[in-house]
Amino acid sequence: MxxxxxxxxxxxxxxxxxxxxxxxxxxxxxxxxxxxxxxxxxxxxxxxxxxxxxxxxxxxxxxxxxxxxxxxxxxxxxxxxxxxxxxxxxxxxxxxxxxxxxxxxxxxxxxxxxxxxxxxxxxxxxxxxxxxxxxxxxxxxxxxxxxxxxxxxxxxxxxxxxxxxxxxxxxxxxxxxxxxxxxxxxxxxxxxxxxxxxxxxxxxxxxxxxxMIRLTVDSVTSFSAAPLRVATWLGLVSFVACLALIVGGLLAWSLGGTVPGWTSLYIAVLLLGGIQLICLGLLGEYVGRIYAATQxxxxxxxxxxTGGDVTEGTAPASSEAGADTGTRAA
The missing domain is CATH 3.90.550.10 (Spore Coat Polysaccharide Biosynthesis Protein SpsA; Chain A)
Incomplete structure (x- = not known):
């Protein structure tokens, strides 16, 4: 039965x-x-x-x-x-x-x-x-x-x-x-x-x-490598932007139109630094999973x-370890 x-x-x-x-x-x-x-x-x-x-x-x-x-x-x-x-x-x-x-x-x-x-x-x-x-x-x-x-x-x-x-x-x-x-x-x-x-x-x-956001991150990183591809494309876009800035700077220097200033440098550093941090964060999500798997x-x-026979200690790690339980995310 x-x-x-x-x-x-x-x-x-x-x-x-x-x-x-x-x-x-x-x-x-x-x-x-x-x-x-x-x-x-x-x-x-x-x-x-x-x-x-x-x-x-x-x-x-x-x-x-x-x-x-x-x-x-x-x-x-x-x-x-x-x-x-x-x-x-x-x-x-x-x-x-x-x-x-x-x-x-x-x-x-x-x-x-x-x-x-x-x-x-x-x-x-x-x-x-x-x-x-x-x-x-x-x-x-x-x-x-x-x-x-x-x-x-x-x-x-x-x-x-x-x-x-x-x-x-x-x-x-x-x-x-x-x-x-x-x-x-x-x-x-x-x-x-x-x-x-x-x-x-x-x-x-x-x-x-x-x-809810944590569950979404775990869902994405568990079933897709798309974030890594996004990081790759961000790196390529930033590289192209840097080449354009270099060409523009050399052109301005050759024409004698360079003006000392910090604004453009400040913005460029912030932009590239932000992209690098995003890419490192995405990589860190995957590296963290590898680290948890090795532990x-x-x-x-x-x-x-009360039933007496549940096993313990080898179950998959929680995607919400330490999170409250009782109502699902979506």
Whole structure:
């Protein structure tokens, strides 16, 4: 018989735990399939773990995996994927912006159509702010341009995956995976289920603008060498500009029209210095990834697991290490 695992990363979600469980449990009970819920606490500072353990007393299917520190959303997902035992694994956040009721159509679609991935696609994002909708659209447009057409338009981290997909993800050596890009890049047969995104059930967003930008940088550098090519073109353009300035200076000197001054020199130094710093920064992003890969440090360490068999220490490093967990970027 098919079994289902639901993986949900949590960070300071004590106010949302009860409401999330009240919505999720009836959905899973009505499936008529064996299931488990793997709640991964990402080093919460509030009573999230206490609420989860209290719920587990009356809900044996709830499994609590607590990380020793806040490792970030993607690392928490990695821990949950390693712990999950189901034939199908659903990843969903606890803020109820993605409705648990969509899980049933996801399972039905996967079984009836024989696909390995079912994406939750946000057909209606009116609950999000205008700024969030515009930045999300820009993110997915940029990723399609740089990474490829396999990137969906509005598919985040709410998805169903077969055991085959999860095993591949757990075996990847990638240090900073961005799962919303990694999963579609694998090329497994897929389908989509549309839904309307709701407002956050409690608390505030755990993903401010700075972390959204960090995710975008990680996404770009993980799937494209375009920034390095931009650095190359900036270097070529600056070289041509310097040649033009040299020719102009020699021409002015030959005509006796040179005037002592610092403005042109000041502007040129600032321009070329800025371009050089941009290029060094882009190179540094890639060198930093190489450095992290050579260190091979664990992305997360498990404090305890009520299921008892999650591995630790070799999961891919988080693209948002130290970042808050609970609400996705786009």
């Amino acid at each position: 098919v079994t289902v695992s639901v993986v949900t990363p949590m960070y300071d979600e004590a106010a949302a735990v009860d409401g999330f469980a009240a919505r999720l449990r009836p959905v899973l009970d009505e499936l008529g399939l064996p299931y488990e819920v793997v709640a991964v606490d990402d080093g919460s500072r509030d009573a999230t773990v206490a609420r989860l353990l209290a719920l587990r007393a009356t809900w044996p299917s709830l499994r609590v995996v607590a990380l020793r520190r806040n490792a970030g959303h993607q690392a928490a997902l990695a821990a949950g994927l390693r712990a999950a035992r189901g034939d199908y694994v659903v990843t969903i956040d606890a803020d109820l912006q993605d409705p648990p009721e969509v899980i049933a159509p996801m399972v039905s679609t996967a079984v009836s159509r024989g696909v390995d991935v079912v994406y939750g696609v946000r057909a209606d994002r009116r609950a999000d702010s205008g700024f969030k909708r515009r930045t999300a659209g820009l993110y997915y447009w940029l990723m399609r341009r740089l990474a490829g057409d396999f990137v969906g338009g509005q598919a985040g981290d709410f998805r169903l995956m077969s055991r085959a997909v999860v095993d591949v993800l757990n075996g990847l050596p990638e240090q900073r995976p961005v799962y919303r890009l990694v999963v579609p890049s694998l090329g497994f047969p897929s389908a989509a289920v549309e839904y309307a995104r709701a407002a956050r059930v409690a608390g505030r967003t755990k993903y401010p603008l700075g972390k 091979n440090r664990p992305a997360f360490l498990v404090a305890f697991d």
